[in-house]
Amino acid sequence: MIGRLNHVAIAVKDLSAASASYRDGLGAKVSAPVDLPEHGVRIAFVELANTKIELLQPLGEHSPIGRFLVKNPDGAIHHLCYEVEDLLAARDRLIHSGARILGDGAPHIGAHGKPVLFLDPKSFAGTLIELEQA
Amino acid sequence: MIGRLNHVAIAVKDLSAASASYRDGLGAKVSAPVDLPEHGVRIAFVELANTKIELLQPLGEHSPIGRFLVKNPDGAIHHLCYEVEDLLAARDRLIHSGARILGDGAPHIGAHGKPVLFLDPKSFAGTLIELEQA
Numbered sequence: 001m002i003g004r005l006n007h008v009a010i011a012v013k014d015l016s017a018a019s020a021s022y023r024d025g026l027g028a029k030v031s032a033p034v035d036l037p038e039h040g041v042r043i044a045f046v047e048l049a050n051t052k053i054e055l056l057q058p059l060g061e062h063s064p065i066g067r068f069l070v071k072n073p074d075g076a077i078h079h080l081c082y083e084v085e086d087l088l089a090a091r092d093r094l095i096h097s098g099a100r101i102l103g104d105g106a107p108h109i110g111a112h113g114k115p116v117l118f119l120d121p122k123s124f125a126g127t128l129i130e131l132e133q134a
Numbered sequence: 135m136i137g138r139l140n141h142v143a144i145a146v147k148d149l150s151a152a153s154a155s156y157r158d159g160l161g162a163k164v165s166a167p168v169d170l171p172e173h174g175v176r177i178a179f180v181e182l183a184n185t186k187i188e189l190l191q192p193l194g195e196h197s198p199i200g201r202f203l204v205k206n207p208d209g210a211i212h213h214l215c216y217e218v219e220d221l222l223a224a225r226d227r228l229i230h231s232g233a234r235i236l237g238d239g240a241p242h243i244g245a246h247g248k249p250v251l252f253l254d255p256k257s258f259a260g261t262l263i264e265l266e267q268a
Contacts, residue, residue, distance in 0.1 A: 001161025004184045008142060008214060012259040021258055025231040026216070026224075027135025048216070050138045050184040055259070075259030077211045080142060082160070082182070090160075097159040124155055125146040125189070125209030 001090055002082040006132055007045070007054045011065045012075040015042055015057035022046045022053070030055075039111045040064050054081075079118070079128035087115050087133040099123035107133070135224060140215040140266055141179075141188045145199045147209055149176055149191035156180045156187070164189075173245045174198050188215075213252070213262040221249050221267040233257035241267070 012018040015033055022028040031045040040063035046053035056078060058066045068078060084090040087107050094101060100120035110116035110132060119129040146152040149167055156162040165179040174197035180187035190212060192200045202212060218224040221241050228235060234254035244250035244266060253263040 002182065005139070005142070005182050005187075008139070010259055010261055018259040021231070021233065025228045025233040025257065027227065048136065048139050053139075053214075072260055074256060075261070077214070077261055080187075080211070093161065094159045097155070099155065099159040122208060123159065125144055125152040126206055127144055127209065127211055 001093065002084055002131070003134055004083045005051050006081040006083050007052045008080055009054040009056055009078045009130075010075060011056050011058075011068050011072065011078040013057070013069060013073065015044055015055055018055045018057075018075065019044050019046075022055075033057075035059055036111055040066075041111065043111065079130050081116075081130040081132055083134035084131050085134055087117060087131060090131055091117055094119065094123075135227065136216040136218055136265070137268055138217045139185050140217050141186045142214055143188040143190055143212045143264075145190050145192075145202050145206065145209055145212040147191070147203060147207065149178055149189055152189045152191075152209065153178050153180075156189075167191075169193055170245055174200075175245065177245065213264050215250075215264040215266055217268040218265050219268055221251060221265060224265055225251055228253065228257075 019030045023030045029047045033044045035042050040060050042057045042059045044055045100123050102118040107115035115133040117131045121128045153164045157164045163181045167178045169176050174194050176191045176193045178189045234257050236252040241249035249267040251265045255262045
């Protein structure tokens with residue numbers, strides 16, 4: 001059912017410093033930063049051959065990753081995003097298997113303009129999972 | 135310089151339960167578990183279209199992920215593994231950029247039989263990075 005790993009999201013305190021460490025230390029291609037005020041983040045992508053790393057810095061006072069960075073002041077991996085062909089069918093299968101969906105179970109539009117759902121980390125060995133309609 | 139994301143490694147308390155959640159909940163193909171006593175882990179792979187997820191359960195009393203799971207009892211993402219064409223050239227570039235390599239800087243043979251190095255999470259926004267010779 002799940003398809004590609006769309007991205008690994010890493011919450012960082014300082015997007016410029018994190019971008020520089022990937023660019024200068026690892027020789028990776030890193031996109032220019034983009035502000036997404038409606039999502040409370042400033043993002044940049046590390047473009048790998050087979051997937052991407054999304055670097056996320058909090059933007060504004062009510063950023064969804066603000067508290068996460070208080071708990072993880074050096075930064076940390078925040079979530080994994082998997083693509084699915086049919087988000088509603090995926091949701092129903094997950095619920096049937098006993099997994100818990102965060103929120104009210106209705107997809108919303110994610111930071112990349114596509115419908116997404118987030119799954120309870122307790123259902124997946126402590127990992128926050130985003131499912132994105134491919 | 136870095137190439138593909140080879141895998142995302144997730145430390146789990148219960149490999150059977152984690153495998154089942156990926157297989158039953160997400161419909162993913164999950165390999166049979168394999169014990170690697172010399173690395174102190176039992177592993178299974180979630181095979182995605184573009185990369186893989188390595189589920190790691192501690193094996194034995196001196197597992198390198200035992201303490202990590204004490205700190206993260208639900209499980210958590212442990213590291214990201216990137217492929218590089220030339221591990222020694224990658225190491226030298228990293229050192230030149232100011233990043234720190236864990237251990238003595240000499241590659242050792244990783245769980246997949248290839249030379250690897252681990253990078254200090256403090257150099258990469260709190261993320262433990264494994265570099266593997268492609």
